Every structure is written in C-alpha cells, then in structure tokens.
Amino acid sequence: MKHRARITLIVLFCGLLLTPWLIRRLGEKGTVTDSSASALDRYGFVLTESAQEAGMEFIHEGPRLDPKLAHIMPEVASMGAAVSVTDFDADGLPDVYVTNSRMGSKNRMFRNRGNGTFEEVAERLGIAEVNQPATGVSMGSVWGDYDNDGFEDLFLYRWGQQDLFRNEGGMRFSRVENISLPAWANVNSAVWLDYDRDGRLDLFIAGYYSEAVNLWELTSTRMMPESFEYADNGGRKYLYRNLGDGEFEEVSEEVGISSRRWALATVAADLRGTGYPDLFVANDYGVSELFVNEGGRFREVGREAGVGFSPKSGMNATVGDVFNQGLFAIYESNISERGILLQGNNLWVPASAPEGGLPHYDNLAGSLGVELGGWSFGAQFGDLNNDGFLDLYLVNGFVSASPSESYWYDFSKVAGGHEIVISDAQNWPAMGERSLAGYQQKKLWLNDGAGRFLDVSQVVGAVDRYDGRAVAYGDFSGRGVVDVLVANQRGPLLFYRNEVHPDRHWIAFELEGGCSSESEGQCTNRSAVGAQVALSWDGQQQVQEVLGGSGFSAQNQLKLHFGLGSATEVDQVVVRWPSGETQTLRQPPVNRVYVIKEPV
Amino acid sequence: MAEVEATAQPGSASSPRRFRLDPRFLAPLLITTLLVAGQLSFGFLESWSRTLLAIATAMATELILVRSLFGRWPHLASAYVSGISIGILVRSLAFWPYALGSAISITSKYVLRVRNQHLWNPTNLGVVALLLLASDSVAGLSIQWGNNLLPMVVVWTLGTAILHRVNRLHVTLTYLVSFVILAALRSAVTGQPFLGEISPLTGPMYQLFMFFMITDPKTTVGTRRGRIAVTVLIAIVEAVFRHLRFVYAPFYALFLVGPIAKLVEIERAARRPSGHSAPAWTAVPPPRN
Numbered sequence: 080m081k082h083r084a085r086i087t088l089i090v091l092f093c094g095l096l097l098t099p100w101l102i103r104r105l106g107e108k109g110t111v112t113d114s115s116a117s118a119l120d121r122y123g124f125v126l127t128e129s130a131q132e133a134g135m136e137f138i139h140e141g142p143r144l145d146p147k148l149a150h151i152m153p154e155v156a157s158m159g160a161a162v163s164v165t166d167f168d169a170d171g172l173p174d175v176y177v178t179n180s181r182m183g184s185k186n187r188m189f190r191n192r193g194n195g196t197f198e199e200v201a202e203r204l205g206i207a208e209v210n211q212p213a214t215g216v217s218m219g220s221v222w223g224d225y226d227n228d229g230f231e232d233l234f235l236y237r238w239g240q241q242d243l244f245r246n247e248g249g250m251r252f253s254r255v256e257n258i259s260l261p262a263w264a265n266v267n268s269a270v271w272l273d274y275d276r277d278g279r280l281d282l283f284i285a286g287y288y289s290e291a292v293n294l295w296e297l298t299s300t301r302m303m304p305e306s307f308e309y310a311d312n313g314g315r316k317y318l319y320r321n322l323g324d325g326e327f328e329e330v331s332e333e334v335g336i337s338s339r340r341w342a343l344a345t346v347a348a349d350l351r352g353t354g355y356p357d358l359f360v361a362n363d364y365g366v367s368e369l370f371v372n373e374g375g376r377f378r379e380v381g382r383e384a385g386v387g388f389s390p391k392s393g394m395n396a397t398v399g400d401v402f403n404q405g406l407f408a409i410y411e412s413n414i415s416e417r418g419i420l421l422q423g424n425n426l427w428v429p430a431s432a433p434e435g436g437l438p439h440y441d442n443l444a445g446s447l448g449v450e451l452g453g454w455s456f457g458a459q460f461g462d463l464n465n466d467g468f469l470d471l472y473l474v475n476g477f478v479s480a481s482p483s484e485s486y487w488y489d490f491s492k493v494a495g496g497h498e499i500v501i502s503d504a505q506n507w508p509a510m511g512e513r514s515l516a517g518y519q520q521k522k523l524w525l526n527d528g529a530g531r532f533l534d535v536s537q538v539v540g541a542v543d544r545y546d547g548r549a550v551a552y553g554d555f556s557g558r559g560v561v562d563v564l565v566a567n568q569r570g571p572l573l574f575y576r577n578e579v580h581p582d583r584h585w586i587a588f589e590l591e592g593g594c595s596s597e598s599e600g601q602c603t604n605r606s607a608v609g610a611q612v613a614l615s616w617d618g619q620q621q622v623q624e625v626l627g628g629s630g631f632s633a634q635n636q637l638k639l640h641f642g643l644g645s646a647t648e649v650d651q652v653v654v655r656w657p658s659g660e661t662q663t664l665r666q667p668p669v670n671r672v673y674v675i676k677e678p679v
Numbered sequence: 680m681a682e683v684e685a686t687a688q689p690g691s692a693s694s695p696r697r698f699r700l701d702p703r704f705l706a707p708l709l710i711t712t713l714l715v716a717g718q719l720s721f722g723f724l725e726s727w728s729r730t731l732l733a734i735a736t737a738m739a740t741e742l743i744l745v746r747s748l749f750g751r752w753p754h755l756a757s758a759y760v761s762g763i764s765i766g767i768l769v770r771s772l773a774f775w776p777y778a779l780g781s782a783i784s785i786t787s788k789y790v791l792r793v794r795n796q797h798l799w800n801p802t803n804l805g806v807v808a809l810l811l812l813a814s815d816s817v818a819g820l821s822i823q824w825g826n827n828l829l830p831m832v833v834v835w836t837l838g839t840a841i842l843h844r845v846n847r848l849h850v851t852l853t854y855l856v857s858f859v860i861l862a863a864l865r866s867a868v869t870g871q872p873f874l875g876e877i878s879p880l881t882g883p884m885y886q887l888f889m890f891f892m893i894t895d896p897k898t899t900v901g902t903r904r905g906r907i908a909v910t911v912l913i914a915i916v917e918a919v920f921r922h923l924r925f926v927y928a929p930f931y932a933l934f935l936v937g938p939i940a941k942l943v944e945i946e947r948a949a950r951r952p953s954g955h956s957a958p959a960w961t962a963v964p965p966p967r968n
Contacts, residue, residue, distance in 0.1 A: 084748055092790040095783050099813035102775065309721065390721075415772075418814030419926055423772045445772055488924035489871075496878030497831065506874040 111535045118539045119580055122525060123464030126540035126563060126575035133555075134197045135189045137572040140181035142216050142238065145297040150509035153478045154486075155294075155303075156180075157546075158267060159238075160566040161219035161632035164553040165231050167204070168249030171589075173553040173636045175564060176206075176233070177572050178217035182295075184210050186217055186235075195556055205252045206233060206244055212295070215239010215263070219549070219632035223271030223280045225321055227592070227602040231637075234282060236266040238294055241284060245325070258319070258327045264290040265314050268396075271608050271627025272347035272356045273657050274334070275375040278592070278603025279321035280627065285342035285360060286314015300504040304341055307494040307501060308390035310364035313341035335377040340365045344396040344457075346629045349611065350407055350429070351438060354659050356609050359386070361393030361411045367425075371437065385440040386411075391422040397629040399460025399469040400622045401428070401447075401526060405613060407622070409440070410471060412455030412631070416516055419487050423450040424458075424473075448532045449473075449524050454516035457550040457631035461561045465583035465642030467619055468526035474547020474565055478510070479517030486513035518544045545570035553636035559585040559670055561640055566632070584643040584669045588612050590625055590654065593677030607677070609657040612639050617646040643669055703756040705844065709837055710763050710891065717830070717883075729777045730766030737762030737781035744789055758785055764802040768887065769809060770818040779813070780805040791938075794945050798938035800898040807934045810927055819927050820884040831881065838890035847894035853907045854889045855880070857914030865918065888929050898937055900944045909940040 118125045130136065139160040141153075148155050159180025164173045172191035179186050185207040189197035201207035210216040215237040222231040230246035241260040244252035265288035271280045288294065289312060292302045304310035316338050319327040331337065340362040347356040355372035362368060366387040370377040381387020386409070395412035402408075406429050413422035426449055427440035444450035452458075453475040460469040478486070489508035493501055500506045523541045524532035536542070545567035552561045555576075563575040590610045594602035604610075608627040613620060623639045643649065652664040656677045667673060718724045741758035745751060765780040784805030788797045791804075809817045842848040862876035879885045893899070893913060899906050913929075913936045920928035 088744075088748070088786070088790050092783070092786045095779060095786060096808060096812060098775075098779050099809075099816070102813075103815065416818075417816075418810065419818050421770055421772055421816075421818045450772055485924075488926055489875075491926045493875050493878050495882035495884060496875075497828070497881035500874050500878040500881060503874075506872045506878065508871045508875050 111533060111538050118535070119578065122535050122539060123466055123580045123583055124539060124560075125578050126523075127578065128540065128543070128573055129576040130572055130574040133195060133574050133576070134199075135175060135572055135574050137177055137187050137189075139177070139567060139569055139572070140179055140184045141569045142180045142294070143182065144294045147297050147300050148294075148504055151504060151507045153480060153510050154490075154507075154515065155504070157477060157568060158548060158632070159216060159218050160548040160568045160570070161217070162549045162551045162564045162566040162572065163220045163222055163628075163634040164551045164564065164636040165222035165233075165634070166636075167222070167231055167233075167246060169230055170249075172557070173555055173638070175551075175553070175572075176201075176220055176222070177566055178219055178235075178632075179210055180216040180218070182210055182212060182216060184216075186210070186220075191555055193557075203251070206235070209235060209242070210237075213240070214242070215295075218267050219269070221269050221271055221628035221634050222606075223282075223608055223627050224604075224606040225271070225280045225282070226325060227279070227594075227605045229602075229605055231606060234269055234271070236269045236284060238265045238288070239263060241266060243282075255325060257325060259329065260284075260319070261290060261317060263293065264317075265292060265294065267343050267632065268345045268360075269628060270345050270347045270358075271606070272358075273604050273609050274318065274347075274356055274372060274377075275320065276355060276609075276657055276659075277321075278658070279323055280604060280606060280608060281321050282317075282319040282327070283336075283345060283347065283358060284317040284319070285345050286316065287341050287343060287363070288314055289339075290314050301502050303502050303504050303507070304364040305498040305502045307364055310341055311339050312502070313339050313362075313364070315339060316342065316360075334375065335379075336370055338368060338379070340368065343394045344411075344631045346396040346398055346409070347609075347627060348398045348407055348624050349609065350398070350409075351436065354655075354657075359396050359398075359409050359411075361396040363392050363394060364390070365393075366390045367393050367411060380437055384438055385442075386425070386427050391425070394456050395458045395473075395631045397459055398624070398626070399471075401426070401460065401469050402530075403468065403528070403619045403621045405620055405622045407624070408443075410444075410449070410458055410460065412452060412458055412473065412475075414454050414516070415451045416454070416487060419491060421451075424452050424455055426450075447530060448534075449522075452522045453519040455522075456548045457566075457633055459550045459552055459630045459633065459635060461552045461635070462585075462640065462642030463523070463561050463563070463577060463579075464525065465560065465579050465585045465644070466528070467617070467621070467642050467644040467646070468528040469621070470526050471522070471524040471532060472541070472550050472563055473522040473524070474550055474567075475516070475521060476519035476544065476546040477516040478514055479544070479546050480510075480514045481512040482514065482518060484511070484513040486510050486515040489513070490515060517546065520544065521547060541575060543567075543573060545573070549631055549633040551630065551633040551635050552640075554587065554638065554640060557672070559587065559640075559672075582645060584645065584647055585641060586614070586643060586649055586652075586667065586669050587638055587640045587672040588652070588654070589638045589672060589674045590656075591674070591676045592656070593658075593679035595679045603677070603679075604657050606637060607657070608637075610677075611655045612641075613653040613655070614641050615650040615652075616643055616648065617650075638672065702845070703754060705841055706891065707756050707759050707763070709841055710760060710767075712837070713834065714763060714767060716833070720830070724766065729771070729774055730763065732774055733766035733769070733777040733781045734759060734762035736778040737765065737785050740782050740785040744785065748789065761785060761801050761805070764887070764891070765805055768802070768806050768820045768884065770820060771809075771813075771816050773816050776809050776813055776817045780809045780817075783808050793942060794949060796897075796941070796945055798898065798941045800892055800895045800933065800937060803892055803930060803933050803937065807927075807930050810930065819930070820887070831886070834883070834886050834890070838886070842890065842894055845894075845896060847896065847899070847906075849903060850894045850899065850906050850910050851889050853910040854893055854914055857911050858889075858917075861914055861918040865921065885929065888933075893933055893937075898941055900940050905940070905944065909936060912936050912940070
C-alpha cells in the first residue's frame with residue numbers, strides 16, 4: 080500500500096470514529112433547557128406543582144410481597160400508584176381518586192371543592208380501606224356509570240380480588256356482590272367500554288402475573304415471565320358483558336379474546352370508524368395486541384396491523400389525533416436506556432384512513448421525536464397549551480434507590496437468558512439498594528403541528544424525578560385548561576396546575592348518554608364512553624373520544640377539551656354517540672363548556 | 680464476526696465432479712440461515728432494512744477499499760459476514776450506526792495492521808467502537824431466541840458442526856468451560872445465584888460471540904495450545920469486566936486480549952530465523968484481502 084493511500088485511509092478511519100460525536104453535536108435538539116425566555120410567552124403555558132396547596136397530600140406506599148421475593152422486591156413490587164379523574168358526586172367538578180398498595184394502606188378520594196382546593200372523602204364514601212389481606216392491594220381504578228343512574232361507579236383492580244363499587248348517589252359506595260369477578264387475579268389494567276353497543280358499559284380486565292399466583296403466599300418462585308420478549312405465561316383476560324340489572328357475564332372466550340400475555344395497559348377506542356370500540360393492549364415482555372371489534376366479536380390482528388411484530392415492554396396505551404386528521408394514533412411506552420437497551424416508545428400512526436377495514440400502522444415515534452423516554456410508564460395526549468394540537472406528557476423511572484449504584488448490569492444478565500433462568504425469581508440477582516433506571520427526567524412533548532414534538536418539560540415546570548407511573552388530566556378549576564396529575568410509585572401525588580397564555584382559546588364538551596325516562600334502566604351509556612366529538616375550526620379538524628380508561632393505571636376526565644389556538648370561532652362540532660346517532664352544533668361560541676345530552 | 684477461512688481438509692479436492700462448497704461460504708450460509716429463521720420466527724432484528732444497510736455498507740466498503748488500494752476485486756464473503764454480524768449484534772433506533780459499524784469494521788482491517796496482518800476481529804472492533812463512542816444511540820443484542828430450547832439447539836448444532844470443520848471447536852469449548860468455572864467462582868464470591876451468572880450463555884449474544892467471533896481464524900493465534908491459552912485469558916479478562924459490572928464484557932475482553940495475543944505471535948514469528956516453519960494455519964492461502 081502506498082504511503083499516501085495509507086495516510087488517506089488513516090484519516091478516513093479517524094473520521095469514521097469521530098462520526099458519532101459529530102452526529103451528537105448536530106443532533107442536540109429536541110429538548111429545551113434554556114429558560115431565559117418566559118415559558119408562558121414562548122410555549123403558551125407553565126405548570127406549577129400545587130398538590131400540597133390544593134390539599135391533595137398523598138404518598139404512595141408500595142406492596143410488600145412474599146419474603147421469597149425480598150431480594151428483588153423493588154422490582155416486582157414496582158406498580159400500584161394510580162390516579163383517576165372522576166366526578167363521583169356529579170357536581171360538575173372533577174374529583175381525584177388515587178390508589179395505595181401497601182397492605183393496610185388507604186386509597187384516597189379528593190373531592191373538588193370548586194375553589195382550587197380538595198377535601199379527602201374516601202373513608203366517608205367507603206372506598207379507602209380497600210387494601211387488606213383478604214382483598215390484596217390496589218393497582219388502579221376506572222370509573223363508569225355501569226347502571227346508568229347518573230353517578231360514576233368504581234371498578235377497583237388489584238393484585239388480589241377485583242371489586243365493583245356502586246355509587247349510591249354520590250354519598251357512598253357499596254360493593255356489588257352479584258358479579259362473578261375473578262376470585263383472585265393480578266390485574267394491572269382495565270377499561271370500561273360498550274363493546275356490543277347495547278347502551279350498557281362492559282368491562283375489560285387484563286391480568287399481568289398469572290391469576291394462579293398469590294404474590295403474598297408463593298407456592299413457587301417460578302412466577303416470573305418465561306421470556307423477556309416472548310412471554311406467554313401472564314394473566315388471563317376477562318370481558319364482562321353488562322346484562323343490566325347489575326349483572327354481568329364473562330364472555331372473553333366467546334367473543335374471541337384469549338391471551339396470556341403480560342398486559343400492563345389497555346385502551347378501547349373506535350380505531351376503524353366502525354362505531355364499535357377496538358381494544359389495544361400493551362404487553363410487557365412481548366408484542367402488543369390489537370383486537371378489532373367486528374360487530375361485537377373480536378379478532379386479534381396485531382401482526383397484520385403492524386403493531387404486534389417487534390416484542391418490547393409495553394407499559395402504556397393511549398390514543399390521540401396527533402395530526403388533526405381525524406385518525407387516532409396510539410402511543411405505547413417501552414424501555415430505553417442508552418447503551419444498554421433501546422426499545423424506543425411507539426407512536427403507531429395509521430398509514431391510511433381505515434374506513435372500517437384493517438388499519439396498518441407505522442411507528443413514527445422516532446421521526447416525530449417521542450421515542451426516547453427512559454423507562455417509560457404512563458402517558459396521555461392532551462392540548463396543554465391550547466394551541467390546537469395534542470401534546471404528550473410521559474412519566475418514567477423504574478426504581479430510584481441509590482443514586483450511585485445501578486442494577487442494569489444484573490438485570491441485563493438475566494433478562495437475556497433462557498426460560499429456565501429468567502422465569503424463576505430465585506435466579507435473579509439481589510437488588511440491594513441499587514437503582515434501576517431511577518431519577519429520570521420526565522417528558523413533556525409539545526406538538527408543533529408540523530410533525531415534530533419538542534420536550535419542554537424542564538422549562539415549563541415538570542421537573543420532578545420521582546418514579547412516575549400514572550398521568551391523568553382534568554380541568555379542575557373550570558378555567559379551560561388541562562391540569563396534570565401524576566401518581567408516583569412510593570412517591571407523592573403531584574398536581575401540576577396549568578396556566579395557559581390568555582390569548583389561547585378553547586372549547587369543551589361534557590357528553591351524557593340519553594334517557595327516555597329518568598328512571599333507572601331507561602338510559603343508555605350515560606358516561607358516554609365511546610362517544611366521539613369531531614371539531615372543525617380554522618382549517619383544522621380534531622377528533623376526540625370519551626375513554627373509559629387510558630394511559631397506564633389512569634383515567635382522564637370524561638369531559639373532552641379542545642385547544643383552539645388564537646381562533647375565536649369554531650365551524651362545527653359533530654358528536655357521534657355510541658348508538659351511532661350524530662348531532663351537529665354549528666359555530667358555537669368558544670371558551671366555554673357545552674353539556675350535551677344524547678337525543679332520544 | 681468470524682472471517683471466512685477454513686483449513687483445507689485432506690482429500691477434499693479429490694473428486695472434481697462432486698459439488699464442493701467453497702469453505703468461505705460456510706459462515707455466510709450459516710449466519711444467513713440463523714438470521715432469516717430468527718427474524719421470521721421471532722422478529723429478533725431491529726429491522727430488515729437496518730441489517731441490509733449494514734451488509735451493503737460492509738460489502739461496498741470492502742469493494743471500494745480493495746479495488747482502490749490493491750487494484751483487484753475482493754471476495755465479498757468476509758465483508759458479508761461482518762455486515763450481517765453488525766446487523767444482528769447492534770441495536771439502535773437510528774439507521775446510521777449500522778452503516779458506521781460496518782464501515783469501521785471493514786476499514787479497520789486495512790488500517791490497524793502489523794506486518795501486513797490485521798489484529799482485531801473486524802466485527803468485534805466495530806461493535807466495541809459503537810458501544811464506546813455512540814452509547815447514546817447504540818446498545819448490544821440483548822434479546823432471546825424465543826422462549827424454548829429448539830432455536831438454541833439449532834444454533835449449537837450448526838455452530839459445533841462448522842467449528843469442527845474449520846478446526847476451531849476447541850476454542851468454543853475452552854471458552855464455555857472457562858466461563859462456567861468463572862461464573863461459579865463469581866457466584867461463590869458474590870453470593871449471587873449461579874444460574875443467574877451463567878444465564879448469558881443461554882442468550883444469543885453469547886452464542887454468536889463464542890461460536891462465531893472468538894473463533895475467527897484470521898484473528899486467533901496459530902497454534903492450538905496458543906488458542907486455548909488466549910481463550911482462557913479472554914474469559915478471565917471478561918470475568919474482570921463482569922466484576923466491574925460491564926454489560927458487554929465479552930466484547931471488551933476480546934477487544935483487549937485478541938490483538939495483544941495476535942501481536943505477540945506476529946512479532947515472535949518475525950524474529951524467527953527464515954526457513955523456520957510457520958504456524959500451520961498460515962499455510963492455508965488467506966483470502967486476498
């Protein structure tokens with residue numbers, strides 16, 4: 080080789096080695112840390128953590144499971160912090176229900192006083208002391224008016240017994256006895272939906288650990304996933320069909336739902352424009368599942384639809400019309416740890432308008448900038464700055480213990496191993512005080528409406544580093560803004576009060592299913608779960624749906640909130656009720672909430 | 680991983696009419712079979728397109744470098760194996776690391792040379808370079824061959840067969856035994872579960888490493904005894920990295936030990952008086968690259 084050629088080759092080789100540094104330098108964008116300009120002026124909103132001031136003081140306590148799991152307790156007992164927004168007393172003000180997970184600990188209901196403060200009323204309502212040896216401990220809650228009496232009822236899912244509590248006129252809750260819910264299951268996700276469109280809310284429940292496992296009295300330590308990516312030994316799924324008169328029947332097998340994947344999050348929404356809600360299930364240790372609803376029967380099409388091929392660690396499921404094109408994208412969170420495990424979160428965007436057919440999804444998380452979120456858990460879409468585009472709030476962080484010691488090495492050693500090793504908790508190295516993806520920076524991705532999301536978390540006030548699990552939205556002061564609640568594992572409930580630039584406008588809709596008579600039994604789906612609102616304004620169109628649970632262990636307010644940017648007029652609002660009936664409002668004035676009842 | 684080269688088997692060319700597979704195609708065939716089967720069964724690749732990018736870059740780099748430096752057309756089997764190995768071993772959400780890893784791997788063969796021989800296993804060097812220099816965008820292979828034994832049995836059977844044919848099975852067996860002994864030692868010292876310590880052996884990253892990377896004929900030393908000693912040393916250095924809690928300990932151990940061993944051998948061979956018999960493996964005509 081000639082000397083000159085050799086020099087050229089060496090220069091080329093050095094250039095190749097320098098390429099990552101160069102790419103890093105060129106690509107240092109996507110996260111805003113410069114707070115020199117006012118976030119309110121620049122991004123249109125700021126968040127102020129106000130839980131204590133608002134009277135929502137709550138610290139989640141994690142479960143303590145069988146001593147045989149003591150060496151990996153922080154990892155296996157890593158869930159249970161959940162938050163749901165509901166208006167339990169039907170006073171028009173959203174209230175907050177949070178779960179606790181230590182045996183003997185209490186769940187809390189923070190009733191909205193309407194003056195910016197909340198009072199704790201769970202004990203008075205009979206839904207506080209629900210974490211007992213006989214029942215297991217809470218993992219989350221979803222709220223829906225299953226008996227169509229005008230008051231939202233509570234379904235509390237646990238590692239243990241599952242319970243449906245009937246709301247007695249907003250005064251107290253009584254446990255529904257005549258429902259054959261699973262005697263014992265390890266559930267981490269549930270949603271209300273009216274899958275057969277009969278006007279009565281049905282209930283989908285998704286197990287995580289196998290229901291054969293009692294996490295406090297293990298008969299075997301072989302209860303871990305059989306694979307980090309292909310596990311099929313998780314909990315079963317249940318679909319309870321509401322028969323009316325307070326009775327339910329379990330119909331999952333009958334309608335085509337059969338899965339033993341490790342489900343962590345579910346969202347039910349009409350993804351194909353059929354009027355029937357489809358089910359997207361985000362699974363840990365495996366591929367996601369998409370059950371399309373074909374007139375009341377489900378068919379799993381994840382692989383065909385593109386969402387069920389690459390196995391990851393699904394931990395969140397929520398939908399949003401991110402491009403304002405009348406189609407729902409699905410956001411699913413996974414794990415990303417630089418240099419160790421790069422799964423990336425998924426933003427499943429339908430490639431074309433499905434029109435009743437099978438959608439095909441592409442993962443655009445990378446190109447839109449919402450891919451890397453650490454050990455991601457709950458996320459929700461919502462227009463936080465009222466600019467007319469849905470933003471995305473993501474919480475993360477798995478186990479924050481010692482800031483200087485990491486469990487990643489130990490985790491990776493076992494996670495890639497064979498079933499014989501990984502499925503037995505005894506083979507997992509002791510965690511000690513090590514952190515695993517702890518102290519992570521949250522993500523608040525602002526949708527610029529042009530195909531990019533920008534992380535502004537650090538300049539608008541979302542600066543906590545707790546182990547975030549659930550995110551839920553609500554407009555708690557009726558100001559036309561989206562406030563944010565965050566439930567943290569073994570950490571405090573956070574209440575981020577939102578202040579939006581006064582130049583931004585909005586409109587919101589409270590939907591209520593119709594009643595031919597106010598007497599019980601004459602109303603249909605009064606929570607209006609599954610109803611869609613399509614809003615047209617200023618050349619934009621955005622669709623939102625009332626969801627009976629979304630994100631991870633969370634539920635947003637049922638009221639649908641739309642930001643409008645600087646627009647002061649709305650062209651039209653089309654409400655599509657679960658029954659298929661549509662209602663149109665033309666040019667309603669903005670900056671107000673519309674209460675719309677389904678015409679009967 | 681392993682560059683393609685095999686010791687000629689006695690009598691293997693005795694029947695010119697019988698179909699005889701060029702040994703340089705053995706590794707590409709095996710690894711392609713694994714890749715296709717794994718992807719169709721379990722979807723273990725980040726994506727087809729990323730792996731194809733790695734392969735195309737490796738082959739293009741080889742083609743351009745050999746043609747421009749030596750004025751001849753190279754045999755591309757070696758570059759193909761390097762590319763496909765980068766495509767399997769590297770995990771990244773971006774595309775560029777696949778191209779970059781392949782380019783670094785192939786270029787290193789022509790830059791990092793002593794006495795006209797390259798020192799590092801090209802894929803090992805490419806993977807380590809990415810893990811160290813681009814850790815914010817790159818991770819190593821951490822997934823499984825499904826959750827049953829069949830794929831593992833297939834890999835071990837095919838790997839054993841091909842290594843036996845190219846006379847490198849003793850390297851893999853030495854590594855296996857060394858790893859298990861050192862794992863037992865780690866378990867005894869740290870109190871961590873023994874099965875947890877040997878768990879990596881049951882995953883694809885290690886299987887690819889011990890079957891196809893440390894056995895690379897071009898970057899292992901010439902004598903059987905020397906190869907066994909170097910392999911034991913790699914396992915020991917890896918155990919040190921493991922003690923220091925490095926996730927990708929085997930890659931780093933090979934990266935350090937492999938070239939040093941090779942360098943020592945090259946220098947010792949150079950100091951021998953001319954006419955001294957060369958190590959057996961150098962008698963095999965190397966690929967002309």
